C-alpha cells in the first residue's frame with residue numbers, strides 16, 4: 001500500500017485552553033494540547049506521508065450526528081457565558097443528573113449555569129476558539145472519508161480536538177464533535193460501516209450515536225470503566241438497542257494489558273467486524289494505551305501499534321483512521337508512524 005495520506009491543518013491551534021479540572025484538581029497544562037497534533041504531523045511528514053488540507057464540508061454532515069441544540073451551544077455558549085460574567089475558560093458548574101429531582105431537570109437557559117446541560121465533565125474547557133477547531137477536526141475526518149470514497153485504501157485524519165466521547169447532544173472528555181461518527185455517517189453512502197475504537201477509553205459518544213443503528217457496528221477495546229473514565233459506560237453487557245441490538249460490542253481490559261493480550265482481544269474484535277461484513281472501516285485511534293501514557297493504564301509499545309495497524313488493515317476494507325487521544329506527547333510521533341506503517345503492511 002502507498003504511504004497513507006494525512007489530513008491535517010492548523011485550525012486546531014485555536015483550541016488552546018490554559019487548564020482543565022480532573023478529579024477536583026487543576027491540571028496545567030492540559031493533556032489535550034496543541035503540541036500533540038504538531039508532533040504527529042511533523043513525524044508523519046518527515047517520514048514521507050503526503051499532507052492534505054482539510055476541505056470545508058459545512059454543517060450538514062455534522063447535523064447527521066449531532067443535535068442542533070448542541071451545535072447552537074458550541075457556537076454561542078462561550079460568548080453567552082462571558083456576557084453573564086464567566087471567565088475566559090468555560091467549565092460547567094452544575095450538572096442536571098437524572099436523579100436531581102422530579103419536575104425539574106430542564107434547560108432553563110441559565111447563563112453561567114447552563115453549560116452543564118451540554119457538557120458532562122470538568123475536563124473539557126471551552127475557550128473562544130474551541131468551536132472553530134472542533135469544526136475543522138470534523139472537516140479533517142470528512143476529507144479523509146472522501147479520500148477513501150474516491151478509492152484510497154486508507155487515509156488518516158489528524159483530528160484535534162478528539163471526538164469519541166461527544167454524543168448526539170453533549171460534549172466532554174476533551175471532545176466537542178464526534179469526528180469518527182461524522183466520518184462513519186458520511187461513509188455510509190458506500191454501505192455498512194464498522195467503527196473499531198482502540199483508544200484507551202470507552203467511546204461512549206460513538207456508542208450512543210449508533211446504539212440503535214443496525215448499519216453501523218461499534219466495537220471498542222478499553223480500560224475497564226469500573227476504574228477508568230468515562231466511568232458510566234463501556235461494560236461488556238452494552239450490546240446495542242432497538243434495530244441496532246447486537247451491533248455494539250465492548251471489550252473492557254484489565255490494567256497492565258500489554259501487546260500480546262491487546263492483540264488477542266483485537267483479534268476477537270476483528271472477528272466481529274468480519275461477521276458484520278462492512279463496506280468500510282473507521283478506526284478511532286488513541287495512543288493513550290501506550291506504556292508511557294500519563295492517564296492510560298495499559299502497556300502497549302510502539303512496536304505494538306505497528307501490529308495493531310496491521311491487524312486492522314487485515315480486514316481488507318477501505319479504512320479511515322481518526323485521531324482520538326494519547327498524551328505521552330514525546331512518543332506520539334513515533335506511535336502514529338508505527339500505526340500507519342502497520343496499516344500499510346497489513347493492507
Ligand SMILES: [Zn+2]
Nearest residue numbers: 199200201325
Ligand atoms: Zn482516550
